[in-house]
Amino acid sequence: ARKEDGSGPKILFPQNSGTTKAMEHATIAVGANIRSDASLTSEVLRTVPPGYPVAVLERQGDWFLVEDFRERKGWVFASLVTELRTVIIKVYKGNLRSGPGLKDDIIKQLNHGTVMSVLERNGEWLKVSDSEELTGWLNREIIWP
Structure with a gap:
């Protein structure tokens, strides 16, 4: 606060x-x-x-x-x-990737309802991190808002 x-x-x-x-x-x-x-x-x-x-x-x-x-x-x-700015995973499982593309490696699958902080944007991709400093990229189609 x-x-x-x-x-x-x-x-x-x-x-x-x-x-x-x-x-x-x-x-x-x-x-x-x-x-x-x-x-x-x-x-x-x-x-x-x-x-x-x-x-x-x-x-x-x-x-x-x-x-x-x-x-x-x-x-x-x-x-x-x-x-x-934070986002939430709106699908059952969302792929957190090493870069802003579908060909980039999957770092982790995030569960529905997982909240991530937004660090930056690259087109339809957002670089995000969690409270444990896990960082990666999410496609806008699997997150809200």
Whole structure:
């Protein structure tokens, strides 16, 4: 999370107020509850882990309406969302490759729901890494967003 000295991940729309329509891809900075309404007293629909990618659909005060790769919607407190870019494997098994091409070696098969941080892009390929510093390339067809 962003620290008082300004270091850490930049928060999306930090000074925005009111209701805003948007379609930004973002990341949950720390584990967060996704709620049924923009209120701490509303029902918790699910809890998502740090790094979980979401699409920000709307802002209402200090809350974002978000949607995940399964098209599930809910509200999350805005300070828990950053612009850091992550992706999630949307297929049963996704091939992590040594380079940005189908002929490059498969380093590892990643399971459905695996979250990876984006390092760079090369056409339809993204260079990614995980929390254990495993690095490789994924084709955009197997990931969300």
